[in-house]
Amino acid sequence: MSALAEPVTGARLTLKLENLQVTGSFKARGATNKLLSLPPEAISRGIVTASGGNHGLAVARAARMAGVPATVFVTENATEEKREKLRRWGARVEVLGAVWHEANAGALAQATATGAAYFHPFADPQVVAGQGSVALELLEAVPDLELVLVAIGGGGLISGMAVVLKALKPSVRIIGIEPTGSPTLKASLDAGHVVHLDRVTSRVATMSCAETDAAVFALIRDHVDDVVLVSDEQMQSAAHWLWFELGIAADLSGAAAIAALQSGVVVLPEGTRCGALVCGAGPEGIVR
Template structure:
């Protein structure tokens, strides 16, 4: 699907249009986020639009001939990719239409509309919204921005991995939240090409373990049902190419439930003043609940992948 050179090309292409996000040590806390783990946070919640998704959507946009955008752009999203696509529409000066499931965050829907996007609520899960978005493409000729099954999007997300290795060259384990698998695929491709000894751990919602179940089955199977309330981590089936990357390059997948992610988000807000959405807190939840085995001396990076008011409003 992608190679290291695609990620490096994406990094050069999107430079100046997205942020190189900071990394901070998670130390000197009242209640440590992860016990005695030597933990550093990659703050993608400080990315433009509030999540890593801006990287992939911007790379997709800048990969296109502007003439192809005459009928606008469209996507289906749990929220964060939709906001990134709405910004891409703003950058290009073309209409953006975002299809969302009923469990999408009201705060994210409001933000989409503030970017000038048209929003359509269809279905109870992403795959149902996606069917409607694909029909919209056929009707209008708008360009579709897939949230994870697009090489340009995955290459853009992979630039997070390049930055982690540059900012934290002694990292030993990287924790990545997973929905459809675009972020973990890009990050793992970059890391395994440049530092194959680094462990990449994916974190899925208990109510949407799509890649874990596919790996257990040995093929890219679909879930019978998705029960998580975290729309940004809800996916009934991933792309075959994403499945192949995860099978080959991700070392382990662990699960956390919605309440565990909420507790982790509240900890991030209380301890560090970081307003993460629940997917953004998934890596912290995996550590806090002792789902990831960390050996003494390891240096762990947790990607705080998205911003949101979940912990503040809760």
């Protein structure tokens, strides 16, 4: 019998609570790994990045660890809560553009002008490797893992995890989840090459990316079994479920895996050993 009043699946579901990670998401792994890969002189003029919020928080923490300033360019739809948390970590926040690529242009320009180190949120081998450590912990906790559900923004998390999972347990199926309003990887996989979305309508800043990186795309193409789409509203409902049923405060990206199960875009056989990431923290499920 399920321990839940309203189970979302008949699978044996394990939640990986990256919302409890420092700064509130898995992003701390990649940013810290990137920081540790660099000599002190490489970051002596500070660190700059562009982010929907979670990667920016991780970079702000990394900069504080190193004792250097951080500047984070965020999109207009980044939540005010994320912006305030960035400021509390000591970052200078610049709001630029409706989508990540527009904010990223500002970050790259500042890095060039100032000599600050630029930390890419997903197209950096050290960042991707750091995110892949999530998979090591998940396999350690669930050795008989059969399937993993992972939210996708730019693709750094799922590509890092997929490389680890397929190397250590090739039988594991990996399903990525994107918003219907930002189907970056889905569109690219369907086309067979990286595509740039003409329009991004999702309000989930941490999952809104008009174009992925070619190397990240190649990793996902070769290691991920499927990518499915959920709506912002389905993620909102899933975030509420996580809070109501389990007391887990997830942002909408953190609720994407549950949304895929609740909406029926992913249907699992009874008893399937499934791992699902709650990849980011937020209050979205608490107030409906």
